[in-house]
Amino acid sequence: MPVLATITIVTLLFGGGSGISFLNPGSLRKQCKDNLDDSPAQEKALALVDELDQLAGQYNQAVAAALDTYVAGTQQETSAVYLAGQLAPFDEVRDATLRNIVEVRESMRKALTAEEWDKVFG
Numbered sequence: 001m002p003v004l005a006t007i008t009i010v011t012l013l014f015g016g017g018s019g020i021s022f023l024n025p026g027s028l029r030k031q032c033k034d035n036l037d038d039s040p041a042q043e044k045a046l047a048l049v050d051e052l053d054q055l056a057g058q059y060n061q062a063v064a065a066a067l068d069t070y071v072a073g074t075q076q077e078t079s080a081v082y083l084a085g086q087l088a089p090f091d092e093v094r095d096a097t098l099r100n101i102v103e104v105r106e107s108m109r110k111a112l113t114a115e116e117w118d119k120v121f122g
Contacts, residue, residue, distance in 0.1 A: 020121050022101055023060075025053035028120070035119035036112075044111040045120070051104050059097040066090035 020031055029049045036042035069086050109117065 022052055022105055023056045025049050025056055028052065031120045036116055041112055041116055045108060045116075048104050048108050048111065052101065055097055055101050055104065059094060059101070062090050062093040062097060066094070 020028055022028065029046065032042060032045045032049060036045060066087050069090065070083060112120065
């Protein structure tokens with residue numbers, strides 16, 4: 001069930017609809033620069049994109065570390081319980097990072113008007 005929840009969250013946050021992804025800060029930064037006039041909202045949005053950039057890096061590192069641990073663990077005689085125990089710390093990091101990304105997304109939602117949101121994500 002946690003895997004399904006993670007896939008759903010990642011799909012909704014990072015790949016939904018317009019192609020603008022919260023895990024692709026480069027494209028989001030460009031959208032903010034191109035579609036928001038120089039304003040406090042643009043400044044706040046770009047600061048949030050910088051935060052997302054750091055979080056995306058953390059998320060990607062946790063995923064890569066979990067994969068490396070899994071591959072290393074499967075080269076020995078292992079059980080599912082052993083691998084689950086080895087991967088649990090990385091799951092916690094990914095979970096915390098996803099929660100932080102959701103918080104940044106909500107901050108972005110509050111920082112932009114509905115019209116500004118549509119310009120960036122619409």
